[in-house]
Amino acid sequence: MPELLAFDCSTDTLSVAVQHGDRVIARTQAGGAQASAALIPLIHELLAEAGLTLGALQAIVFGRGPGAFTGLRTACAVAQGLGYGADIPVLPIDTLQAVAEEARHATGAAQVLAVLDARMDEVYAAACDTAAGHCEAPRLMAPEQVQVPPGFLLAGNAVAAYGERLPADAPRHACLPTATALLRLAPAMLAAGRAVPAAEAQPLYVRDKVAQTTAEREAIKSAAGATQA
Structure with a gap:
C-alpha cells in the first residue's frame, strides 16, 4: 500500500488521515473557521504517530470541493505548500x-x-x-x-x-466526505495518473458567484450609505 496523507476541510468537520502500509491513523475535529489553524498541527501529529516524514509520502490527497469556500482554499493551499516543499505530487479528489x-x-x-x-x-x-x-x-x-x-x-x-x-x-x-474515504479512493486514482504537481492543484468551486457575492454585498452597503447621505 502507498504511504499517503489525506485531508478534507470542505465541511464543518476537519478530517485528516495517514496511511502507512496497512495501518491507517485518522482524526476528526471541528473544522470550519478553525480548519486553517488546526490542519497543519494535526497533520504533523498524525505523521509523527505513524513514524513518517513528508518526504516518505507518495502523494498528498485532499478533498478539492465542492464545499465551504474557505475550507477548500485552506485544503488546496496546504496541499500545495506541503507537496511543493517535500517535492511530492498531490491528488485532488471531488468531495x-x-x-x-x-x-x-x-x-x-x-x-x-x-x-x-x-x-x-x-x-x-x-x-x-x-x-x-x-x-x-x-x-x-x-x-x-x-x-x-x-x-x-x-x-x-x-x-x-x-x-x-x-x-x-x-x-x-447521513455521512461526510472523510479522509479515510479519500485514502480508499487514492490507490486506483494514482495508478490512473490522476496525481498532479503541487503547483497545479486547484479547488473545485461549483458556486461561481462566491467572490462576486462578497463584492455585491459591499456594493449594496455602499449604495445604502449613499442613499442615507
Whole structure:
C-alpha cells in the first residue's frame, strides 16, 4: 500500500488521515473557521504517530470541493505548500465522490446520489457509480430539485440539513466526505495518473458567484450609505 496523507476541510468537520502500509491513523475535529489553524498541527501529529516524514509520502490527497469556500482554499493551499516543499505530487479528489465512497463503505451501496449542504438554501449533488469509481460532475440546486434515480442511495450531510425537502421515497444515509474515504479512493486514482504537481492543484468551486457575492454585498452597503447621505 502507498504511504499517503489525506485531508478534507470542505465541511464543518476537519478530517485528516495517514496511511502507512496497512495501518491507517485518522482524526476528526471541528473544522470550519478553525480548519486553517488546526490542519497543519494535526497533520504533523498524525505523521509523527505513524513514524513518517513528508518526504516518505507518495502523494498528498485532499478533498478539492465542492464545499465551504474557505475550507477548500485552506485544503488546496496546504496541499500545495506541503507537496511543493517535500517535492511530492498531490491528488485532488471531488468531495462528492468521497461522500459516495463513505456511503459505499458503510452500506455496500453500488449507486449513490451524493448530496452536500451548500448553504444558502442549496445543495451540491452528483450521481456516483461506486463500483466503477465514477461520479458525474457536481451540480448546485435547491433541495426540492434533487431527483434520486431508481435504485440509488441518497447520502451526505444534506440528508440531515434538508431532510423534509429531499425526495421522501429514497433510502438515505447521513455521512461526510472523510479522509479515510479519500485514502480508499487514492490507490486506483494514482495508478490512473490522476496525481498532479503541487503547483497545479486547484479547488473545485461549483458556486461561481462566491467572490462576486462578497463584492455585491459591499456594493449594496455602499449604495445604502449613499442613499442615507
